[in-house]
Amino acid sequence: YEDGTFKPNTEMTRAQVLSVIARAFELTATKLAPFKDISDYNQQTQNEIAAAYEAGLVKANGGYFDPKGTITRSQLALILMRLSNNIAGEEFVATSQAPFKDILNYDKETKTAVSFLYEYGIVEGTSKDTFSPKGNITRAQFAKIIVSTMSED
Secondary structure (H helix, E strand, O other), X not given: OOOXXXXXXXXXXXXXXXXXXXXXXXXXXXXXXXXXXXXXXXXXXXXXXXXXHHOOOOOOHHHOOOOOOEOEHHHHHHHHHHHHHHHHOOOOOOOOOOOOHXXXXXXXXXXXXXXXXXXXXXXXXXXXXXXOOOOEOEHHHHHHHHHHHXXXX
């Protein structure tokens, strides 16, 4: 922040997460994102969101992105698995499903994404058998996750 603080317990927004990922992994956009609700952001942020969209990290969602909305643990898992798939050029296939009971009712892609993070040791559960997929990501958690993600081969 401008005052030199990090504010580790502040929750990350969707725009912040995609901006950091786009910069960290040098994603670039060749066209505008299809989102109607990002025009209030500066051009660099719009380009970063567009680059993440082009890379398949987020979906069109009826033309809305909800850039100021907080990001959940399950949403971040999806973004990071899609990023890995994009970089690797192939779909991740889990060797086993993560042991979290609270992801059982989620769709296959989300369960696979959580399993991806768990299998690579990028995240742990909030307990032995829970992931807390609806929990929001803080700046401290995101910093740890992005560093872990960048250090994976």
